[in-house]
Amino acid sequence: MKLVTSLLLLLLFSCQNYAQKFKDGDIIFQSSPSRQSAAIEEATNSPYSHCGIIFYENGVPYVYEAVQPVGKRSLEDWIESGVNEMYVIKRLIDSTLLGPVEMQSLKNFAFSQFGKNYDGVFNWSDKEMYCSELVYKSFWNACHIKLANLLPLRDFNIDGPIVRKIMKERYGNEIPYDEPMVSPEQLFNSSRLMTIN
Numbered sequence: 001m002k003l004v005t006s007l008l009l010l011l012l013f014s015c016q017n018y019a020q021k022f023k024d025g026d027i028i029f030q031s032s033p034s035r036q037s038a039a040i041e042e043a044t045n046s047p048y049s050h051c052g053i054i055f056y057e058n059g060v061p062y063v064y065e066a067v068q069p070v071g072k073r074s075l076e077d078w079i080e081s082g083v084n085e086m087y088v089i090k091r092l093i094d095s096t097l098l099g100p101v102e103m104q105s106l107k108n109f110a111f112s113q114f115g116k117n118y119d120g121v122f123n124w125s126d127k128e129m130y131c132s133e134l135v136y137k138s139f140w141n142a143c144h145i146k147l148a149n150l151l152p153l154r155d156f157n158i159d160g161p162i163v164r165k166i167m168k169e170r171y172g173n174e175i176p177y178d179e180p181m182v183s184p185e186q187l188f189n190s191s192r193l194m195t196i197n
Contacts, residue, residue, distance in 0.1 A: 021197055022075070025098050025106055026054040027090045027135055028063055029188055030082030035166070036120075042160040046185035048088070050131050052078065053138060055107050064110040066134040068118040090193040092145070102143045109142040110134065121170050122153070124180045136182045147193070148186040152178045 022028075029048040031037060037049035052065030054075060061075035079085050092098055098106065119128035126137070139145040154177040158167065167175055187193070 022054050022061055024055050024103055028052055028054055028087055029184055030087045033083050039162045039166045043156040043163045044183045044185035045157055048184045048188055051135055051184045053110055053135055066118055066129040066131045070113045070116045070129050089197040091196050093194045097145055105142040106138055110138040122181050132182045132184045132187055135187055147190045148182055150180040150182055153181055
């Protein structure tokens with residue numbers, strides 16, 4: 001009984017701690033332990049390869065994210081899945097842009113993408129989604145907030161050995177150099193966001 005009580009108190013403290021730090025609509029970044037993440041970090045010269053949006057449900061924080069398939073995970077699980085459990089939280093500098101109506105629209109749009117397949121070739125269509133695409137399109141489509149300028153594939157660091165190998169595997173000889181894309185690094189360095197944690 002004492003063990004159960006202790007675990008419940010620990011969970012309650014953890015949720016309260018999160019509630020003090022994070023808010024709905026915060027964007028969270030991490031490095032994932034995968035070969036694709038290594039390629040993304042190489043292509044963007046960034047230590048971050050994955051991102052999602054935090055939303056609370058019944059007082060519990062979740063991360064809405066584009067993995068396979070697009071969905072959500074508890075914030076605790078999400079953090080534990082990252083390299084060394086390291087993460088960074090960003091928030092809109094202008095908080096007036098996300099009032100209750102806009103916040104609900106943001107959550108609704110992200111939720112409407114649940115179940116879509118992960119987009120491993122980083123196509124800009126809405127048929128599938130990759131992580132930074134979900135974040136970007138959620139803010140843009142729901143609230144008309146543009147977090148970054150899209151860049152063609154050719155503008156990334158695509159000459160690194162890890163990137164070249166993965167591009168060959170996924171595109172063959174038909175590399176879409178002009179495909180517009182958005183990376184976690186672009187969102188991380190957005191002038192519209194400030195670092196919270």
